[in-house]
Amino acid sequence: MNEIAYAKINLALHVRRRRDDGYHELETVFAFVDAGDRLSVVPAQRDELHTVGEFGGVLTDPTGNIVAQALAALPRPGGLAITLEKNLPVAAGLGGGSADAGAVFRMVERDHGLPADWPLRAARLGADVPACVHSVTSIGRGTGTDLQPVVSDLVGTPVLLVNPRVPLATGPVFKGWDGIDRGALPNGSVRDIALTGRNDLEAPALALCPQIGAVLGHLRGTAAWLVRMSGSGATCFALFETAAERDAAQAGLPPEWWSLGGALR
Numbered sequence: 001m002n003e004i005a006y007a008k009i010n011l012a013l014h015v016r017r018r019r020d021d022g023y024h025e026l027e028t029v030f031a032f033v034d035a036g037d038r039l040s041v042v043p044a045q046r047d048e049l050h051t052v053g054e055f056g057g058v059l060t061d062p063t064g065n066i067v068a069q070a071l072a073a074l075p076r077p078g079g080l081a082i083t084l085e086k087n088l089p090v091a092a093g094l095g096g097g098s099a100d101a102g103a104v105f106r107m108v109e110r111d112h113g114l115p116a117d118w119p120l121r122a123a124r125l126g127a128d129v130p131a132c133v134h135s136v137t138s139i140g141r142g143t144g145t146d147l148q149p150v151v152s153d154l155v156g157t158p159v160l161l162v163n164p165r166v167p168l169a170t171g172p173v174f175k176g177w178d179g180i181d182r183g184a185l186p187n188g189s190v191r192d193i194a195l196t197g198r199n200d201l202e203a204p205a206l207a208l209c210p211q212i213g214a215v216l217g218h219l220r221g222t223a224a225w226l227v228r229m230s231g232s233g234a235t236c237f238a239l240f241e242t243a244a245e246r247d248a249a250q251a252g253l254p255p256e257w258w259s260l261g262g263a264l265r
Helices: 066-073 096-112 118-125 129-134 170-175 190-196 202-208 211-220 243-251
Strands: 002-018 024-044 048-052 079-085 138-142 146-149 158-163 226-229 236-239 258-263
Touching (some): 002 096, 002 158, 024 096, 024 258, 048 066, 066 079, 066 118, 096 118, 118 129, 158 211, 170 202, 190 226, 202 226, 211 236, 243 258
Parallel strands (some): 048 079
Antiparallel strands (some): 002 024, 024 079, 024 138, 138 146, 158 236, 158 258
């Protein structure tokens, strides 16, 4: 069995307040790219995890990896040996680990079904994991785990992901948020929300990783109709009207940056 762990982007990310439990109250639009990490799995006597790919060497703790944690969270007969081809950069605002865990949930669901409390099990692994299980456009509230799937008018939109190859941990970015509530997500179509929304974590991320500014500036010089940082960074995305525009923009990127072209699911 093979499964793609679809890269997650936040078309908009509004931070509303810091909660008493230390987390932040969010309103966000999750969207997913039709590319990402790849998982292949075969039955085994016990669960196993092997990592390959460009960023596979970053995952040095096989038992602490979120894929192993996802396997441990789901009851099923027998074990699974998973090979994870890690194509997405780590600590990049793309929900790479969460997407990997979501792919495990889908693989187990296909053969064995999921327990009724799977959203709670997924949320224990990370705030983005519930959205990544079915990887469809959704509005997320709370810490991002309260999901409302929405019909998206952006399905098929060409998208380019760009990362300056600088890892950026989520915690320090949230800690740098200035605490100002700049308002709720707007109403309207997904395209309207994306155009009029914002990412409230962009400023604190820029303070920690100035290279994000270079990526945003470069992408704004292309034919993209929307350029924004995803999640807590450092990956930025650009949306285009045509695949040719996306491909031309990707061809013009500095060679030291990581990039991935695709389309929104």
